[in-house]
Amino acid sequence: MPRTVRDVVFVDGVRTPFGKAGPKGIYHETRADDLVVKAIRELLRRNPGLDPKKIDEVAIAATTQIGDQGLTLGRTAGILAGLPQSVPGYSIDRMCAGALTAVTTTAGSIAFGAYDAVIAGGVEHMGRHPMGEGVDPNPRFVSEKLVDESALFMGMTAENLHDRYPHITKLRADEYAVRSQEKAAKAYANGKIQADLVPISVRRTNPEAGETGWGLVTADEPMRPGTTLENLSGLKTPFRVHGRVTAGNAAGLNDGATASIIASEDFARENDLPVKMRLVSYAFAGVEPEVMGYGPIPATEKALAKAGLSIEDINLFEINEAFAVQVLAFLDHYGIADDDERVNQYGGAIAFGHPLASSGVRLMTQLARQFEEQPHVRYGLTTMCVGFGMGATVIWENPHFDGGSK
Amino acid sequence: MSTTAELLKGAAELFPDEVVTSAHVRHLDLPFNAGRFALITLDNGFDHTKPTTFGPASLANLNTAIDQVEKEAAAGEIVGVGITGKPFIFAVGADLKGVELLKEHKDALAIGKGGHEVFKRLGGLAVPTFAYYNGAAMGGGVEVGLHCSYRTVSAALPAFSLPEVFLGLVPGWGGCTLLPNLIGADKAVSVIIENSLNQNKQLKGVQVYELGIADALFEGADFLEQSLLWTAAVLKGEIVVERPVIDRGEAWDQAVAKGRFIADSKVHGAAPAAYRALDIIAAAKNGDLQQGYDAEDKALADLIMGGELRAGIYAFNLVQKRGKRPAGAPDKNLARPVTKVGVVGAGLMASQLALLFLRRLEVPVVLTDIDQERVDKGVGYVHAEIDKLLGKGRINQDKANRLKALVTGVLDKAEGFADADFIIEAVFEEIGVKQQVFAEVEAVAPAHAILATNTSSLSVTEMASKLKNPERVVGFHFFNPVAILPLLEIVRGERTDDASLATAFAVAKKLKKTAVLVKDAPAFVVNRILTRFMGEIQNVIDEGTPVEVAEKAVEPLGLPMSPLVLLELVGPAIGLHVSETLNRAFPDRFTVSPNLAAVVKAGKRGFYVYDSGKPELDPEVAALLKQGDVVLSEEQVRARVLDAVAQEIGLMLDEGVVAEAQDIDLCLITGAGWPFHLGGITPYLDREGVSERVTGKKFLAPGVASVPA
Secondary structure (H helix, E strand, O other), X not given: OOOOOOOEEEEEEEEXXXXXXXXXXXXXXXXXXXXXXXXXXXXXHHOOOOOHHHOOEEEEEOOOOOHHHOOOHHHHHHHHOOOOOOOOEEEEOOHHHHHHHHHHHHHHHHHHOOOOEEEEEEEEEOOOOOOOOOOOOOOHHHHOOOOOHHHHOHHHHHHHHHHHOOOOOHHHHHHHHHHHHHHHXXXXXXXXXXXXXXXXXXXXXXXXHOOOEEEEEOOOOOOOOOOOHHHHHOOOOOOOOOOOOOOOOEOOOEEEEEEEEEEEHHHHHHOOOOOOEEEXXXXXXXOOHHHHHHOHHHHHHHHHHHHOOOHHHEEEEEEOOOEHHHHHHHHHHHOOOOOOOOEOOOOOHHHHOOOHHHHHXXXXXXXXXXXXXXXXXXXXXXXXXXXXXXXXXXXXEOOOOOOOOO | OHHHHHHHHHHHHOOOOOOOOEEEEEEEEEHHHOEEEXXXXXXXXXXXXXXXXXXXXXXXXXXXXXHHHHHHHHOOOOOEXXXXXXXXEEEOOEOHHHHXXXXXXXXXXXXXXXXXXXXXXXXXXXXXXEEEEOOEEEOHHHHHHHOOOEEEEEOOOOOEEOOHHHHOOOOOOOHHHXXXXXXXXXXXXXXXXXXXXXXXXOEOHHHHHHOOOXXXXXXXXXXXXXXXXXXXXXXXXXXXXXXXXXXXXHHHHHHHHXXXXXXXXXXXXXXXXXXXXXXXXXXXXXXXXXXXXXXXHHHHHHHHOOHHHHHHHHHHHHHHHHOOOOOOOOOHHHOOOOOOEEEEXXXXXXHHHHHHHHHHHOOOEEEEOOOHHHHHHHHHHHHHHHHHHHHOXXXXXXXXXXXXXXXXXXXXXXXXXXXXXXXXXXXXXXXXHHHHHHHHHHHHOOOOOEEEEOOOOOOHHHHHOOOOOHHHEEEEEEOOOOOOOOEEEEEEOOOOOHHHHHHHHHHHHHOOOEEEEEEOOOOOOHHHXXXXXXXXXXXXXHHOOOHHHHHHHOHHHOOOOOHHHHHHHHOHHHXXXXXXXXXXXXXXXXXXXXXXXXXXXXXXXXXXXXXXXXXXXXXXHHHHOOOOOOOOOHHHHHHHHHHHHHHHHHHHHHHOOOOOHHXXXXXXXXXXXXXHHHOOOHHHXXXXXXXXXXXXXXXXXXXXXXXXX
């Protein structure tokens, strides 16, 4: 049977507001599965044209797949969200790039013709599931020096990246972080973020964490608008004495969930679903685990090569800000200025937070909104670094592209 | 508001053990920039297994929360106030334990007033108020929401009711007044009267919305989020809530009349609560809320100080608590597993038992009988009943397949019972036959198997007496209709051992029956009391009182049916048989009515004909009756009958037939359907002075089912 590769599109994406992990965080008493279930339900409410029976897969990512993030979350979340029992689901793990991988993996299946439409997303409740919960690394990693001992500690890998690029100073990282907070605050002020947030009801029984009873979360908790260089200069460097990585120039430990609809373009058009982005190419690449923040560079190289594009063709970037140094390494590699207006226009994870496996779809949702507003842009990319030395990049085409008449 | 606070403080002192509900106030920003909102969460700090209730200290907490939001609303700091509950529970109303403690009319009045004073403030704030019925809502829980401007309800809400009338109260924190004004008198009567008197029927979330009690319905998964989004839209004027106009004309009066008809048919005027509620609903027609609240306060206080409510709460606790932890049952760890059940006999009763065991235990059930035709008929009955369940959607095809595969019938007991753990007989009610059956079963059944008998009047001890292992014989006496009446009298024979008894109780629990341990005494509990009761009615008829006078005499008790209708249901022949059995045991108190014998001999199935639609004495029966010339009044008949019942209960307690009077009442409620407002019967006999007159003392200590001294 002859096969035709089909175009795959990003129909829509939503996310919960992100919270700070820990006993005082807004989601401390909220289950992880409930977060992603509510995101899925909002996505379906926003897209009534998508008959739930026609959803071919629910792919949900989580890094720590135990407890309320276990039990084959894609399947259980589908049932909890009220999807028909005929809709299957599964779980995905590529740590920080979980949701991104949920998108690319299902996109590949759509292109192949196995699916028409899917839900892809991710969740990470780092308060209920701290990084490293239940891990049992093989002792050979150390005994055979397969990876450096710092590879398991993301903050240390960021310090290692500073070592590799001495010209990326703490000051540059802090300046970048201040801009991220400024841009995020501005995006909020301009209403660029709220429209894609799912309000979440949250219960609090611990009076030390604030008013008790039920509340409603409608905004990201980690944001620190008004952050200045002075604020950041005095912060501790927890990963190394006299180091450069601080809580201020890195994403925090966060709770949150995302969900998106990915479909074949034909299906989207036939069902009157929005087409917000068209998938061009994607790639993953491995690097030394101890400098995992370098990962987006080779991943982007691969993705560009597969697309037959060069970096000059990309005019909007959504780079996950796990660490400022990792973004700066990427920008330096491509000769892009630290404050280039094409990069993270709404700010990034340093401001919003980075609930590991959920973040990929946040990047896409934001890029999609930027595409809509900037029809002169044809291509954009979403990229992120991934634990244990990986990078992940997806290149997207703007369906609203007007031919470049700016 | 200091007066309300003082009122509640005083009430709280009377109820030191209250499980106190907090009213947390938390602020949030509504979506769509709709503004700052205060959300009150009712939470008693326990999980859903201990639902949130309102006692005086809880009301005081809510009052304090309202103080806060009232100020904020007046100052323009908030645009609205919401109220919701902890996960799975909204609030289930007044704390009954607190009500039981009240001794004085003024304290009872304070509880009613306290609730009103607090709840109605929700309707008087400077901003709109919203109730979000997220989970179970009953009584005062429902009412607190009725005082709000708007309501939403979760489609996942499993239980919503105003159960006050069921217990012997009125919905007295605004329910009787607000509900008819919200949804009309007809629907309000359904909720307040009909559902309550229909075994406290609960509404589901969808029905709450369809009735118009809630303005919006949202699914459980994100109920609160959607409720708050809806709230934002209402506050911004994007959603306008439109409620149907209430018919305040004749329809209102007709609804109240319908309510009275329902009450009459259920309690026959014997319990005041439904009528008091209907009076308030009738008066609510004019829309004067405060007048309604005052009437509610008065009704609540009167009812709280009256015997029917105390009996109602007593009965409720018997069923909910004692019924689940049977008095005198041995350690449940002694129970042996039951993985296969045998039924001796394949007649109607045996087939019904087979069906019940099958559905509840889901283990193989084997029927045996004396010929293949009967066996086939028994199995066929069970299969047909399974098909009915399937047809009604109560079970799915897989379950039907499973159940059908589990039921079999054989002629050879050895083949059927060799690996059975529990074998019950339902053969002809004759001691010799039963002994013979058990001997045959013992010969083929495993040594550990329980041999149970569904006898209604024969001695379990005697039945076991000729067996090698009499210690494994228990009485397992069901009540007709087996699928509906909850009672199971578990009879301990003289030689029954603890393990067998424990197994019987474990099986009863799986069957979802209310098990009561009874001694091996003639006719056990329910049949003995009913037979004494019926016997006395029969006696006065035989002596010369007209049938209709005898029947009417016990109407004020509010029993589920009249004595002779009950006799018809049981079957005159069976009634006669039981009276003969008891007459042999206690010839001085139990008579065998010659008239009843004549009716049975004539092959009549009852005393009445229903040609006119109403029961009328069958002329053929009337022709059979040979009556004396002593004509008693209704009152005299009632006194005779109640005296007889009280005497019999007193003797049964002396004999140790059951552990306490409470077990008698539990049996009568769950096995004979005697009403809650009588508390079974002993609270009523105590209240009316019958027990003291007959036995010299009350059956229950003061406060157990009465206003405490």
